Amino acid sequence: MTAPRRRADATENRARIIEAARAALAAGPQELKLNAVARQAGVGQGTLYRHFPTREDLLAEVYRQDVDELVAAAPQLLERHPPVEALARWFDRLVGYARVKRGVLTAVTAGAAQDLAAGSHGPIGDAVTALLAAGQAEGTIRPDVDARDVIVLIGYLSHLSEQEWEPRARHLLTVVLDGLRTRP
Amino acid sequence: MTAPRRRADATENRARIIEAARAALAAGPQELKLNAVARQAGVGQGTLYRHFPTREDLLAEVYRQDVDELVAAAPQLLERHPPVEALARWFDRLVGYARVKRGVLTAVTAGAAQDLAAGSHGPIGDAVTALLAAGQAEGTIRPDVDARDVIVLIGYLSHLSEQEWEPRARHLLTVVLDGLRTRP
DNA sequence: GACTGTAGCGGACACGTGTCCACTTATCCA
DNA sequence: TGGATAAGTGGACACGTGTCCGCTACAGTC
Numbered sequence A, B: 001m002t003a004p005r006r007r008a009d010a011t012e013n014r015a016r017i018i019e020a021a022r023a024a025l026a027a028g029p030q031e032l033k034l035n036a037v038a039r040q041a042g043v044g045q046g047t048l049y050r051h052f053p054t055r056e057d058l059l060a061e062v063y064r065q066d067v068d069e070l071v072a073a074a075p076q077l078l079e080r081h082p083p084v085e086a087l088a089r090w091f092d093r094l095v096g097y098a099r100v101k102r103g104v105l106t107a108v109t110a111g112a113a114q115d116l117a118a119g120s121h122g123p124i125g126d127a128v129t130a131l132l133a134a135g136q137a138e139g140t141i142r143p144d145v146d147a148r149d150v151i152v153l154i155g156y157l158s159h160l161s162e163q164e165w166e167p168r169a170r171h172l173l174t175v176v177l178d179g180l181r182t183r184p
Numbered sequence C: 001g002a003c004t005g006t007a008g009c010g011g012a013c014a015c016g017t018g019t020c021c022a023c024t025t026a027t028c029c030a
Numbered sequence D: 001t002g003g004a005t006a007a008g009t010g011g012a013c014a015c016g017t018g019t020c021c022g023c024t025a026c027a028g029t030c
Helices: A008-026 A034-040 A045-051 A055-062 A064-080 A083-100 A102-117 A122-138 A147-159 A162-180 B008-026 B034-040 B045-051 B055-062 B064-080 B083-100 B102-117 B122-137 B147-159 B162-180
Strands: none
Touching (some): A008 A034, A008 A055, A034 A055, A083 A122, A083 A162, A102 A122, A147 A162, A147 B147, A147 B162, A162 B147, A162 B162, B008 B045, B034 B045, B064 B083, B083 B102, B083 B122, B083 B162, B102 B147, B122 B147, B147 B162
């Protein structure tokens, strides 16, 4: 398991790209123009795409911190609350992040999808699985759903416009949560 | 309410565009390249965009037939089944259409969204509203959801890849449906 | 049938995405 | 230290989207 040894300049370029992306994102989610980011970072298009093959990869990196926090929150919530409530609070947290920076949503859903395609659950998948499993063990969450199901359902958030967010995002989360619970 | 009198050539161009789009779509959903459609229809780019300002508008027109059928199905289902089952069957039907031609999904969701933005419910919104209202009247569907909520939730279908469709599309529909029902 | 105002046309253009590949240079090892 | 080598670079290019605007020819009028 020797580290593949990355060249120093590559590392620095990568950092500069992320920095430039963050700056662009600060000006609005749709301001993330890959060619502009490359230029801003003083790097060729090819270099950008080498480091981040897809836009989602770049987003995932920019919001890594947030996603990590979200992942870390799952077990903590489970310690302090019954499973269904832990799941509800985790959802709520996700919506909180996503409201301010929509990119987080892309990072989460795309990240999870890629991990899954790559064979593993990935950190996000694991977090959700843990939440579900706890509820399934005690019979409060329906047994026939998995992490991917939840991630897919949550995807509805990405269709919400800015004005629709406030009235619908949280509300629909409760609908989804009810769908995930077992019927008494 | 006099019809604004459309020029004959405009009507014909419009028809040719739709025809070309249908042909392109037959070769795969992602084969719908607007510039190619315009060329194929023997029409300039400008003409295409004049008739169909957005890709969704074009999709909506191509799948108009299917969407109309879907809309017409709602009251029929309500006649023959209790509200919740009618809704379930309507969902099922939607998934059926969408499986073969994903474009229908875009047509439905985008169409509904535009109608809403334009102030009215639009035909799709009306159909869903009818289904919901029936269930809400008898207390089997939660009172705090509207047609737009349902359309948004259904949006998850658009994130499903070809291989994921089979195992998840219908299954998740039951989860959503459970979320929409009142808890006993 | 010629005249004309305008609805409608069409294609050039600006922009963003993503790919490709000849070249450069950081790193390793003798 | 200096030469080999492959990791890494960058920017030209092909493509699709959507806009803009000067021109065309259809549809009424005389």
